[in-house]
Amino acid sequence: LRPWxxxxxxTVAHASGSIGRFRNLILLLAVTGKxxxxxxxxxxxxxxxxxxxxARAQRVVSGRTKRPNPSNVSDNDLAGLPESWVWVRLADxxxxxxxxxxxxxxxxxxxxxxxxxxxNLFTSNHWYHSNLELEPAKYCNEGDLLYAWSASFGPFxxxxxxxxxxxxxxxxxxxxxxxxxxxxxxxxxxxKTAEIKAAG
Numbered sequence: 001l002r003p004w005x006x007x008x009x010x011t012v013a014h015a016s017g018s019i020g021r022f023r024n025l026i027l028l029l030a031v032t033g034k035x036x037x038x039x040x041x042x043x044x045x046x047x048x049x050x051x052x053x054x055a056r057a058q059r060v061v062s063g064r065t066k067r068p069n070p071s072n073v074s075d076n077d078l079a080g081l082p083e084s085w086v087w088v089r090l091a092d093x094x095x096x097x098x099x100x101x102x103x104x105x106x107x108x109x110x111x112x113x114x115x116x117x118x119x120n121l122f123t124s125n126h127w128y129h130s131n132l133e134l135e136p137a138k139y140c141n142e143g144d145l146l147y148a149w150s151a152s153f154g155p156f157x158x159x160x161x162x163x164x165x166x167x168x169x170x171x172x173x174x175x176x177x178x179x180x181x182x183x184x185x186x187x188x189x190x191x192k193t194a195e196i197k198a199a200g
Contacts (some may be wrong), residue, residue, distance in 0.1 A: 049086045052088065055175045056092070056095075059095065059175075090188075093174065093180060093185070094172040094185065095173040095175060096170050097137050098170060099164070099170070100134065100164060101166075102130075102166070107130070108129045108130060108131065109128070111128075112130070113130050113131070113164050114127050114160075115166060116140060116166060116169065117169075118150050119152075122152045130164055134164060139165070140163055140165045140171055142162075143158065145172045145189075146169050147189060148169050154190070156186075157183070
């Protein structure tokens, strides 16, 4: 299928009314491992899943995160997965860190650190600042994956200066940064957010 798709890419991509079906086809090929050649020398998915569990357990012991709820995997979840793959939840892959709630007097017109609110991610150019010194988890830095979860919601890769993010925003830290591509997680969340908005 892949050689055929490459040969006829332009025709398929520009055919009237085919964009939605084309995107679904690409997504299906991606999640079933058919867009790239599978390398038998790659780390087995079961080994990576074990490393994820160990990394999460260490963070729970240190008090840096809560123990996740157990995964409930059904036969439907496993159907169609390549034999060498394993099923994990997003919560197994990232630490979800919540931002900080502010008292009105803590939001300053000038200060040492900008305060990133949901509006700043979407439409607002007005920024508040803070002089508070907080734990490192309450700051976002360039390249961090964020998810706004209030009235306006969706994923973002932060490309601004170090900021304190508001509690209507989650910071999603990969459990094993070396094993996961933040841009891929961003695109995955973008797709899921579009599905939620379309269903609403």
